[in-house]
Amino acid sequence: MKFLAFFGHINIDVKISVPRLPMREESVGVKNVSNEFAGTAGNFAFVAASLGLSFDLYSKVGSLTHNDYINELRRRKINIDHVEIENSMGPICYIPTDGNEQVAYMYQGPMDSWRPSLSFDYNYKYVHLGTGPSDEYQKIAANNEKSRIVFDPGQEIWYLYNKDKIIDIMSRSYISMFNKNEFNYLKSMTGLSEHELNNLSDYIIVTMGSDGASVFHKNNEFHVPAVKSDFIYDTIGAGDSFRAGFYFGIYNNYSINDSVLIGNIVASIAIRRRIIEFNENRNNIIKMFNNMKLKQRV
């Protein structure tokens, strides 16, 4: 049985650095352009592979934009047998930024026509349904009885899900994951109480940035502290590296609560440089985890 199928975006972020964002009908000179290998599944893959985790990526990309990205994933021996590649562009996000404010132009490209399914030939212990097509994710959650479903819609909760769909998927999921804003939106969108929501999945994990994370299970809330980082390069991708650390914990037989702490540790390391440059020794992470547990006991 394989450990994990991870569904999400393999996205290219085109960061366009300008002295200031232009007004309409205006032209500005660009100081720098950088193509970043990003997306929920891509970010996860770089960190998780660096931690030695074994998983299959599920996504769809266009070869006109993603050849280098695909080659980099292959070079790192990340399994992309289930990443569909078509002769087109995207997904790609153009992000003009003046270092202070930014705007984002998100082109889904191949993701718009992605219709993933999970063959019965595949046996995964965990199936992580991240960003991507909600209809197909709903079917995968409904038809899969061998795997533990982890539902993690991210910002797409705002526009790809309605109350019925989200309640259906959550009730079929072992774990549902949200950040604080998404969880608050979920409460107002469904009209359900925290208590009612918590009974839908076995575990609900709500990440809260520098406030740590909460794990809801059987109507108990367990708080997991955040791990402070002495230096922050970029918090984009922090959530994806949290997930890599979380699965690293689960894979190594830590409890859900402890795995969330390991996720926080990994995220605190990942935000110190570009996600693609994550390269932390596994033993160090375990060591940091043990130290934090010791302190909690004192």
Place this chain on the structure above:
Amino acid sequence: MKFLAFFGHINIDVKISVPRLPMREESVGVKNVSNEFAGTAGNFAFVAASLGLSFDLYSKVGSLTHNDYINELRRRKINIDHVEIENSMGPICYIPTDGNEQVAYMYQGPMDSWRPSLSFDYNYKYVHLGTGPSDEYQKIAANNEKSRIVFDPGQEIWYLYNKDKIIDIMSRSYISMFNKNEFNYLKSMTGLSEHELNNLSDYIIVTMGSDGASVFHKNNEFHVPAVKSDFIYDTIGAGDSFRAGFYFGIYNNYSINDSVLIGNIVASIAIRRRIIEFNENRNNIIKMFNNMKLKQRV
């Protein structure tokens, strides 16, 4: 002796179609992304090559973005021996548009470090100095005694030239070309009268869109009518195709005034489709020219 060296941008325009332009800190979904082969030198090359004109392109591009563009120029047998190719990105312009308004993010990339010169081995009848590095263009204009210099700074007149530089280059040029806005700016920037400016170059050509063009020579102004187009796809690139038609006229021994009319004819055809799809029979253009001349005489 070769006919023409054409200096300018070989630019990729990334057109990003959105339902509406975003506010700061906002993310919008993109309907469509298209990479257009553009730039002053690139647009000129497609139209001029289609008209059978022989010329050498001078520019600088990055292979990370321009491989397909370079291949397309080669496929059309356009001489790019003098196009420097480095392992980088650009020049590239990101243009988010809602179909009504647009903003432009221009990244010069390799053009920022382009230091072109003209070897004495090369003998050109015309050297066209379009968009590009003004210092080097000034040197080329100063050191070249074999060729007729055509100075054509385009919108870069606003930020790459000061009064001394522009007067120096214009006084060494056989022809200087501007559109109406650029010419008005030139007058206010230099503080010179139209009369004084006209004496700097042998010929000054001022294009005025649907108002046609003016040719100033020895203190005479000759007006060349515009040629109406029954359908307009996109007027971007109209000026570059005008230049292709103009040199097509010069190459075929038409006068400057007549070549400007041929330029107007070619521009009126070019704006009916994408510049890269320009494909008009040379004889038709001569026929249109003859018809217009006949009418003028009536």
